[in-house]
Amino acid sequence: MKIMICPLNGPRNISEFVYGGQVKAMPDPQSVSDVEWAKYVFYEKNDIGVVHEWWLHSPSSYWFIAERHNASDEIIRTYPADELFQHRIEFTSNEGET
Amino acid sequence: MSTNLNMVFESPLAGVHHNGHISIQDYTKKHRWGLRGKGAAEALRTQGWDLPEQPNRLVSSNNETLVMALSQREFWLLDPENDALAVAMDEDFITDAYPLFCQDSHAWLVLKGHQTSALMAKLCGVDLRPETFKIGDVAQTQMALINCIIARHDLAGDDVFSLFVDQSFAEYALEALLDARQEFL
């Protein structure tokens, strides 16, 4: 069983972690085309190389990011998600809120 | 809102105490509370509590109260000397330091004896041997397939493990511990 290093809890058996999909930037839902949105929702990076993934340490409910090589399965780096997400995201529209 | 409800406070383990070379005792009724948020550490320090230097550590502060850091911004305060006197509904909170529900959500078990780490090795994949898991260490991990917080600390002069499991799994966790304990009796 592989070991993954949780930025909060340290090295743990991979069985303590839950995969959360690749890290993808959400396009602006107001302006994006339907096709682009569908690509965002359904497509994942699938060429050989390093992928950025969401992982959850289940016992502590802690989400973080892992950089993993999808061919060698080597986990290159793990780090807190706030390294990637540093600013508040807003969604706006011209219409009024309910 | 809070009230004296000690009389009706129930533990799913009904306060059991299994004696033996390794004893297992239910501490669920003992008092504990906690704070989480970016202002939690500051709020606790202001109240005069000593805090662990880093997450997943535990220190003793103010007369036997154990302060356990689960992250930079989450702290549980464990009071093994006193029963839960009041149950807070915790509607009141200050922004940045939100009261936790650990009194109600988790069962608390205390393992005491010479081979506790050997027993735990049958249930948990984290290295809990005394040479690697020191007094004051905390692990948020899994035990017998359920989530569990494991802390090693001093309790009235004894070197013990405190285990915190979701109260709905308390009976299951105790069954697993008792089963694993058989060879150490």
Place this chain on the structure above:
Amino acid sequence: MKRLKNAHFGLWIDSSQTKQFTFEGKPVQGLEGDSVASALLANDQWLQSRSFKYHRPRGPLTLCGYDANTLVQTPITPNLLADRLPAEDHLAVTAQNYTGSLYFDLSRLLDWFGRFLPVGFYYKAFFKPRGIWSWWEPIVRKAAGLGTSNLSVKAPYNDKTYTFADVAVIGAGPAGLNAALLAATAGAQVTLIEQEPHLGGSMNYHAFDGDFGSTKRERDALVAAVEAHHNIHVLRSSTCNAWFGDHYLPIVQKSRLIKLRAKQTILTTGSSEQHVVFRNNDLPGVVMCSALDRLMRLYGTVPSAPVVVLAGNDLAYQTAFSSQDAGANVEGIVDLRLHGHNTDLVAEAKRRNIPLYQGCGVYEAKTGWFNHRLSQVDVYQLDKTGDATEKLASLDCGILAMSAGFMPSYQLACQAGAVLSYDDTTSQFQLSNLPKGMHLAGSVNSVFSLNLVAADGRNAARQALKNLGLEPASDNSESEDVNCTQQVNHQWPFLKHPKGREFVDFDEDLQIKDIVNATRMGYRDIQLVKRFSTVGMGPSQGRHSALPTARLVAKTTNRTVHETGVTTARPPLMPEPLGLLAGRRFHPLRRTPLHHRHLALGAQMMPTGSWQRPAYYGDPPQRAACIQTEVTAVRKGAGIIDVSTLGGIELRGPDAAEFMNRLYTFGFVKQPIGKTRYAVLTNEQGVVADDGVAARLGEHHYYVTATTSGVDQVYRDMLRWSVQWRLDLDIANVTSAFSAVNVAGPLSRQVLERAGCSVDLSSDSFPYLAYREAMVAGIPARMMRVGFVGELAYELHVPSPLIGDLWDRLLIAGEDIEIRPFGVEAQRLLRLEKGHIIVGQDTDGMTQPNEVSLGWAIARKKPFFVGSKSVDILSKSPLERQLVGFELDASSSQPKEGHLVIRAGDIVGSVTSCEYSPTLNKIIGLAYVHPQDSTPGKTIVIRTDGAVHVDARVASMPFYDPDNARQAL
């Protein structure tokens, strides 16, 4: 046979303690320290098993559990290796895989008809015409099966445990002992794993450099040092059965599976001695040299019958000399090599008067009729290509000890990704491409001289220490030169015979022609040869067949062995008891705080996810009546149900309302404090993911319920969105902190009033969908007027440790009006009568809100919620299916969940819920139907059990109380 017990022979036995067991019903006497196989051999019982395919007589080959020739069974366990099974009193051992008796196996006839069973026979013969295999299968399985499982045995207690080490050393031979000592002395925590009950490996039985006395002294000193070392944890009789990522090693030790996590792994797994391929090389009595050494040195058994040694290397000579030293009569050494003989050994053989046949081979082994035992070997001169030319002698013997060379025990390394390569000029192996932190030493690393093996072990330890950041002791820090030139592998140990039966693979009864034929049929790739011929697929997993197969394939396809390669090694290394894999049975069960109260009330519990919940209260024979009584209580009086399993999430902070608004489909920013709203969650694909009730407790405070099975995922998703959006709030999963009951029914208000409630319960002051905080029966409660069951109802969420007292008090308060606890069965019927969907039951992984008529719960004007864009896209296309209510007459055949809805011969949907409603005296249900059939009054066709089609009417919803008046009372 006589048994020796002295300083050089019989090292593992204790002649003062006998062990009595039975084999095939007959009593056998062994000694303490014996294996079942060694005790049988001491009693001259060489026939111990029957082969898999031809049912040929078989006896021990390696005497160390590396072959499948000793598979036996006990009354409770099949497929035990007799050479690994300790001889114990009262053990009842039988051979397996025979028809009739071990001595007269009726299926033995298969051997003589063997030419009708060529390789690939099963594939070709039993699969045409289509379906015929199901007829053949039981017959073939019986003939070819291994042991018999005893299905009435109570499962023994198996266990698993984790251990940890800086360095795992696998194999306690000279390399392993030296590696462990050096690493441990430098301060590393070492776990040393040994398959045998004793440490020392080959030093226990092989006379290195012809001197067993000095070998033994060295072994004893090493073992004593290892056993005394406090940094070394020794696991005996333990097999490291695989290598998994990051040095995670499953170690099989009797009834316990040890999961060892190491930082560094040193493989000192040694090597498997290889056999010579000649006619009848499988006769009982034909053994590896190491097996004869073991028999004499470990168990003190000296063969009474003459011994012949078939040597492919120098090491085999020592077996001949040891045999003579033990008192056996050695009839000759047959050396396969044409030249390159060791002059010292040749001289020693002469001194001992042992006839030497150089450049010769055993062409055929012979036995008497139904003797089941080797009695003679024919020695032939070999030509330059290794083919037999002329017969030189027939030697009478009971034992032929052979050694064609040594194959590294490469399996663990290759499981870890290492590559095994073969040098066709030296016939030596090399393992390369080892993963980080893995090291090799000793004969697995093709080092065979004792002093070099020891140095190689120490070198491996030095490498491991370096990786750990530890320093070897100063007098031991320098890496040593290890350049082993000893040649142990004979390049071509094959003597083809016109009548065949030269076994390449003993497990699968494969001969030279089987492998050659596979290549002639076009299978050139070694992996395909394996799959077609089944070579290497038996219990010993190619330990002896991999190399000869590679050589045969290489020769017949005009390639080198290096080019041919060997087949992939996969876990497990040794056959593993299934019970050990199952281990102790962990089935996490969640119980609500009211669990034991339910049991006391006669509840029949049912699993819902990991939870235990009351299905109904009462005796199973009265199931329907019990459920009906509970339903009636809720519809006419008052009922109470434990809904503690309901998920609960607490959202607190300045952005709580904003967060709710982004997660759920409805608008929440303007939700008044003290009110609840239905909350539907869609995922990014626009699929309904969960639902619940959101109560606004304060300006910055929401309490949201989630489905029992969905809450963990909802909570995780919330945390992840929160991390990405960086909103200012705290999200807490309070499912276990709060437990809840729902008091439902027209008289539920009375129950609460009698129990004592600190707020006014009248409809004006506490209307439908309102939220209040109150003391109920002295317990602080969060109260919601929500009704899943469609009656006046109050849901009380209280701190979990207090729910027991609340439950008791409510039952007392409702005693006069006959309040009844009701279970999941009644609740499912009651909610179905109201047409409420259950997310996960009435929805699937494709359900969009419009399909389940939840369009009303979607706020169109807010800028965003998680599924908003996808819901918008989906809304542009016409629906493909729609969830509707349907009804059937009570007398009709009742559809079940999952039954299909058929329209013009096509499947258009399925039934998701269906119950008989006594209140309505109808069968009611929910089903996905074609949108054109979704209007009330239409008829849909449901295919029920036995392909019976029933016509159901699409009904208007809800079935019960269409005006929804009762819940708002």
